[in-house]
Amino acid sequence: MSPLIRQYKDIVAYKLPQGALIAFHARNLEVAEISEELWEAFVSERVPVQSDFQSLQSALSPQSALDVWNNVDSPSVRDQDLGSEVKTLTINVTQICNLHCHYCAAGGDGTYGDPIRQISIEKTFPQIRFFMDKLKPGQKFSFIFLGGEPLLYPEAIRGIGQYALSLEKAKNIQVSFRIITNGTLIDQRFVDLMEGLSPSITLSMDGDPATNDLVRPQKNGRGSSEQALLGLDVLLKNRKSFGSILIHSVFNRKNLNVVQAYRFFQQFAVDGFDFTFDVTEKDEQANLVFIEQMKKIAQLAFTAGGESELRRIAFFDGIFSTLDAQVRKVNHCGSGKSLLSIDSRNQIFSCPLMVSHKGEQVGTGIELNLQKLEPLQAPLIGMNNCGRCWARNLCGGGCLYNHKATTGDAHTKHPTYCDRTRSLIFEAISYYKQTRAEGAFHGEDSGI
């Protein structure tokens, strides 16, 4: 039986079960439908590559087509440019938590193993000014408040937020805020404290109450769902006071029912869902189940509401966004480049997940260790040896913390990470092709 995936240099092609043939040009970020003849050319002997298109006027064979497509550089695609400034800060306003999630990556209890409980607002102000001073008028700067549970110290969010807004006005910089919370402490007082900040909210919940209570219990062992849902209700009743509201869920071998979670969350009028695989999980079977579950919710979403519903799922939105922008994502994130993380001691790290890893500290206060940061400036797809992987420019080389947690080395990827990423990227490409081709091929069966 012929393989259903074929690759020739920078072009990968898939034959979907229904027979549709979809190809992706890794370098040019081009999604295409291809002919059956071209599909066959992936495994047949190709004619020598000819760079002179004129000489190919009469050589329209599928083999030539494949070579030409591979060799031509699209003029409309470019590499991601993160710039030379930090434009996102994550800030641990607390390093304590009222929950005890089973997969907690913050030391198991939100503390990162550090006894400090909360940040000093006064020590944080100079850091904010330090980074915002480097921006030019009109640029954007975003703050992500983390913990621990950041709502254990909402006054810090308000204080830091108001200070950033005062600089925004003075420097004409666009500032935005996001809070990552378990939702259990959201009440009217919190809503009132956030007045003027309009923060976006990411509420962590891993499924319906029965599931969520098992994996995200309170420290007293009781479930957290009831309070989290009350918090979500408060958010939705005060919609105008907030930016986007997302629900984020983490899945691992102990909780793989993404479909059930998605169906449960659909009743809430939130802007989207971010379903991710536990950064420390490397179980192959769990990985496969997660992939299949994600494919199912993509299908459910697309069937229910087409592109807009599919793009409420963060992963698919990200791929659509990158393909539309025609920007090669050469970094999974801005870690150490455009993003830095401040812990509750005002120490600076390259990534929120690296907090407490002393070797990963890149500064304190307003002192940055440039020697530590320098090696992080190269594109991750190079540092992580992504080579000719067809998905490299949509994946960005993956999460360094995930790699370190699963292989012991930040630049060595675990096979499950690449399998999962490629599978889901291809799923996204398939839908992308269908939505972007719709204007041309009415009624076409894309085979998804």
Added chain:
Amino acid sequence: MAKIAVFEKLKAGGRLATGSGAGTSDAALGAPSEAQVVQAHGTSHFLGHILIVKPKGGGSSSEVVNQGSCVPLGGD
């Protein structure tokens, strides 16, 4: 079925509306009016075999670029 028809149309004639710089006048490739969304990036020789869909533009928010999808840490 419809997708096969598209390739048949391309083979049969009709012009292909190509992207900027395509510079083709190859009548054999043609362009069915639907092909407004088909972007060829430099040559049309292979368009009988490859239909590239056209991106919408926009996209790639700085948030996506900066964050990846990592932030909820557990313990949050």
